[in-house]
């Protein structure tokens with residue numbers, strides 16, 4: 001029996017792809033090993049969006065090099081963004097037997113077959129959670145100046161609508177209640193397909209699947225999100241009122257240097273439109289601090305924007321130059337590490353206060369959550385607006401929609417009891 005271990009870091013796209021790889025390996029009779037040292041086959045699903053993630057990949061490869069020197073039958077595969085378009089990883093890292101680009105299941109299956117494994121079509125793993133991720137578009141054509149994704153994941157390739165609908169129907173029949181559609185830029189979905197369907201069209205199709213309770217999607221791009229999509233979210237009962245709209249900076253010159261394709265004014269207009277058309281919407285954003293040349297004043301513009309727009313969630317990261325990117329080639333990484341850290345901490349502190357205020361408004365109110373599982377003896381799930389809620393109750397609540405009356409709030413999560421209405 002083949003024992004495999006899939007080591008995954010990075011975004012939800014990687015997690016979704018790892019689940020698919022596991023499905024293939026299980027179809028060949030493979031069983032998951034709890035640790036990579038117990039496995040016959042290790043798949044590293046990697047991320048290089050930040051230097052810290054790349055360092056973890058290099059560290060794990062080093063560990064595998066040691067294991068392989070003792071067990072020559074161990075097989076090591078690498079996928080994810082560490083694999084470049086023309087990278088000869090197996091040449092550079094002798095411990096690697098094979099590498100394949102993210103989403104290249106054909107290459108992966110062909111390699112497995114050469115090793116004598118008979119893989120079927122990826123069977124859906126019986127999920128421990130009622131929520132699943134579904135990639136709908138691979139790659140990115142935007143080439144934001146700091147981002148390595150287009151170099152590693154290649155140009156945009158959408159999955160046909162029928163393919164996605166068929167997969168989600170299958171998932172729903174197997175007990176999945178919530179799907180999150182994934183893409184680096186979901187607003188580009190469909191431009192490369194015959195008839196040019198878009199994300200709104202796909203959501204309309206998926207909204208007809210009765211067994212499904214909820215549909216989410218990420219990530220949007222402020223320069224590409226359409227009014228049609230916003231209105232589809234507003235009027236489709238299964239589509240959750242949650243939009244992830246990365247702004248990255250609150251300063252026009254920095255946005256220009258990042259190659260983002262919108263101004264701060266345009267972004268604010270967009271947020272106002274979304275909030276007008278979807279009154280219950282929760283909004284998340286991403287920020288990069290310490291982009292080359294970012295002055296205190298420019299950082300101040302970002303700080304003020306976060307202060308005034310009051311997002312539900314802000315993900316903040318310090319800039320780190322990535323190989324091949326325009327920013328790494330053209331600009332000097334001149335903001336000292338200590339300043340980057342300080343700016344990052346200031347945004348985090350600001351956002352903790354804002355999220356605390358927003359969540360406190362739910363105190364005493366009932367919210368509907370989809371229960372995902374248990375942690376430390378408590379059930380947990382998320383609201384349609386993507387807020388994490390814990391509650392204690394007897395019985396099996398997994399996969400159920402539950403109404404919880406909120407009794408405790410914090411910037412990060414909420415707690416409550418099952419509401420007796």
Ligand code: SF4
Pocket residue numbers: 140141142143144147148149150184185221
């Ligand atoms: S939209 Fe920009 S930041 Fe997002 S994946 Fe594409 S290039 Fe990277």
